[in-house]
Amino acid sequence: MEDSITMVRKTPESTTTLEPVASAVVPERPAGLAGLKDAIARKDPDFFRLLHGQTREARACEEVLLLSSLRKRAAQKGLVPTQQQSIRIAIVGGYTLFPLNELIGHFLSAASFPVSYQAEFLLGDYDNYMSEIIDESSRFYEFKPEVIIFLPSHRRCQYSGQLLDPREKQEAEGKQTASQILELCRIANSRTGAEIILANFPLPGCFDPGPYRTRTLGSDWSFRKLVNLELGLNAPSFVHICDAEFLSARRGTLASCDPRGWFESKQPYAPDMLVDVARECAYLVASLRLGPKKVAVLDLDNTLWGGVVGDDGLDGIEIGDTSPRGEAFKAFQQYLLSLTHRGILLAVCSKNDRDKAVEPFEKHPEMVLRMKDIVCFKANWQPKSENIRQIATELNLGLDSLVFIDDNPAEIEIVRQFVPEVETVLLSADPSEYAGALQDSRYFEPKNLTAEDLERVGQYKQETQRQELLASVTDMDAYLESLGMEAVIREFCPVDVPRISQLINKSNQFNLTTRRRTEAQVQAILADPAYFGFTVRLSDRFGDHGLISIVIGRVDGDEVEVDTWLMSCRVLKRQVEEEVLNELVRLALQRNCSRIKGVYLPTAKNGMVRNHYEGLGFSPILTSADRLEFELNSQLYRAKPTRIRIAEKSYDTK
Amino acid sequence: MTRSEVIAQLQPIFDDLFMEQVVLTPELTANDVEEWDSLLQISISLAVEKHFGVRFRVGEVEATKNVGEFADLIARRVAGN
Numbered sequence: 001m002e003d004s005i006t007m008v009r010k011t012p013e014s015t016t017t018l019e020p021v022a023s024a025v026v027p028e029r030p031a032g033l034a035g036l037k038d039a040i041a042r043k044d045p046d047f048f049r050l051l052h053g054q055t056r057e058a059r060a061c062e063e064v065l066l067l068s069s070l071r072k073r074a075a076q077k078g079l080v081p082t083q084q085q086s087i088r089i090a091i092v093g094g095y096t097l098f099p100l101n102e103l104i105g106h107f108l109s110a111a112s113f114p115v116s117y118q119a120e121f122l123l124g125d126y127d128n129y130m131s132e133i134i135d136e137s138s139r140f141y142e143f144k145p146e147v148i149i150f151l152p153s154h155r156r157c158q159y160s161g162q163l164l165d166p167r168e169k170q171e172a173e174g175k176q177t178a179s180q181i182l183e184l185c186r187i188a189n190s191r192t193g194a195e196i197i198l199a200n201f202p203l204p205g206c207f208d209p210g211p212y213r214t215r216t217l218g219s220d221w222s223f224r225k226l227v228n229l230e231l232g233l234n235a236p237s238f239v240h241i242c243d244a245e246f247l248s249a250r251r252g253t254l255a256s257c258d259p260r261g262w263f264e265s266k267q268p269y270a271p272d273m274l275v276d277v278a279r280e281c282a283y284l285v286a287s288l289r290l291g292p293k294k295v296a297v298l299d300l301d302n303t304l305w306g307g308v309v310g311d312d313g314l315d316g317i318e319i320g321d322t323s324p325r326g327e328a329f330k331a332f333q334q335y336l337l338s339l340t341h342r343g344i345l346l347a348v349c350s351k352n353d354r355d356k357a358v359e360p361f362e363k364h365p366e367m368v369l370r371m372k373d374i375v376c377f378k379a380n381w382q383p384k385s386e387n388i389r390q391i392a393t394e395l396n397l398g399l400d401s402l403v404f405i406d407d408n409p410a411e412i413e414i415v416r417q418f419v420p421e422v423e424t425v426l427l428s429a430d431p432s433e434y435a436g437a438l439q440d441s442r443y444f445e446p447k448n449l450t451a452e453d454l455e456r457v458g459q460y461k462q463e464t465q466r467q468e469l470l471a472s473v474t475d476m477d478a479y480l481e482s483l484g485m486e487a488v489i490r491e492f493c494p495v496d497v498p499r500i501s502q503l504i505n506k507s508n509q510f511n512l513t514t515r516r517r518t519e520a521q522v523q524a525i526l527a528d529p530a531y532f533g534f535t536v537r538l539s540d541r542f543g544d545h546g547l548i549s550i551v552i553g554r555v556d557g558d559e560v561e562v563d564t565w566l567m568s569c570r571v572l573k574r575q576v577e578e579e580v581l582n583e584l585v586r587l588a589l590q591r592n593c594s595r596i597k598g599v600y601l602p603t604a605k606n607g608m609v610r611n612h613y614e615g616l617g618f619s620p621i622l623t624s625a626d627r628l629e630f631e632l633n634s635q636l637y638r639a640k641p642t643r644i645r646i647a648e649k650s651y652d653t654k
Numbered sequence: 655m656t657r658s659e660v661i662a663q664l665q666p667i668f669d670d671l672f673m674e675q676v677v678l679t680p681e682l683t684a685n686d687v688e689e690w691d692s693l694l695q696i697s698i699s700l701a702v703e704k705h706f707g708v709r710f711r712v713g714e715v716e717a718t719k720n721v722g723e724f725a726d727l728i729a730r731r732v733a734g735n
Contacts, residue, residue: 037673060700060704061697061700062671062696062697062700062701062704065693065694065696066670066671066697068693069673069693069694070673099692099693099696102693259712260710260711260713263712264713271700
């Protein structure tokens, strides 16, 4: 939107809206490393936001190492990130694992602002991973890792025979190599429950053995490709591949290896490639706990089309196949549309008169995006930071679910400063690079794409229609009745595990205990008789909400403790809570439990459920700063009437 | 390039990498500086290779005993031998 600032300044009223904001909010600060050193010296808590920004942009190994030592220096000075979480990570492999651990530790600490993971590492010995994993009494198991990062040695990924051996023999050895590695992963997982990050093998960059390399599986080139494919295609759900083959191809195979590092200190990769792998490992670890982003908040002028619609008019903007630039903007819109197909929501946040901003979406024949694709449309002259807060509120999502995308550095900076929870993507001056920039930001990568993700866009649209109905009906009870809601309550079952784990890891607001669990941990609950767990799916006459609530109970003598109770905010005030409690009491009585204990663990985000248990008739039994406990007598409880028809209950023997 | 010319160019590189000011002298070794650990050593080698446009051969940085010898090595590589 660089041009549009100049354009906007022509009109006096818009000059007053933009300029003071931009100049007042960006304080004078030294840039880059000097800025970080300055922030440490001043003990400025903004250090962590600046560190996050520079860590995202750093590419060279020495830059990241320097940022890492500045982070440690800040800690020595008493600067502490606001949201710290600890995590225990064991790294094993066929290499020297220092300084890889330093780099991973840095990315975990600085790459997911405002959350900062403080990793405690156990480093395996050089090339000792076989015995470390197989020997049950090794220090590796004593450490009780939550995550294991495993870099098997490329020297054990070589065909042992001749280039001209029969293809079947070579293929069998490749498959066996992969299955041995996966078997080690299984052993490690079964003994620790840890999620496993498994690095595959970069392809060699040198010419040997010449063009013949692709005509045999016996060359390192083909053999490693085969093993990598076998690893990825056969990896169980607790194994997450760190795709070193892809990372080295992206960087260049020759640039990715440095034989000096191997001979000097058994380093697996060239230093900058080590950064790529560390960044990827940290990304994979963080995405075990953090959900993906949900909303792309888009600028309009020079972001979705070329030019400024307010000045150039509907006919003057560049969009569509009539010019290379217009074609590039159109391709970017097509990419954004494809994001909606995997469940990402699009919102607009633009400094424009609303009727002018809406016009291209309604009237321009070359536009790909239409009003129906935009779940929230803010075009006005308020600061974008304010509009972004409103978008989050209206969509009932946390600010950290949003990513703001703009071509104007000043707007990006304002959002970074005033809504630091929102990640930003600054587009370049060239629209042909927009889609790639968004892809490489990695904010919208699906972790484990579920069918329900794909339906989510439809669900939000339905929610809007429902809100309209609510506005027209004053009697709440009649409104709920008119929705024709139906719920299916079902005990945890293996097929639901990915969706259950996904919801457990991304629900923040309606979440009483915010206990995160991986798929492996959910599987463990399924197998443990002390636990029960059920899910609730809700549908109504506007559509299917999918799986919207999860409860885990732990039976302890004659008491059930509610370990987890969470719900999607989309179905607030729909009496789902009441039906969940009805079910909880029923299951407690089935297990001869006379008491239900509810626990509330406060976080920055779950204030909305602070009074949840009392609202449902529980009595407080413990009140402290970091924990509230409540109790309900299940024998005296009377099922609460609701407007939801229960089609199926959990643990029901049919 | 002479040893002292190389050291003069090394000084700002060290200033960037170290939090505390380190005054480079030919006799200085990593042991003399608390901050100078194995991690910083990696950063120094990478930054020096980039700045001088040279590539050290396997094992030779490790073999230098102090800043003076390191500077001599850089001078040799810059000169192309």
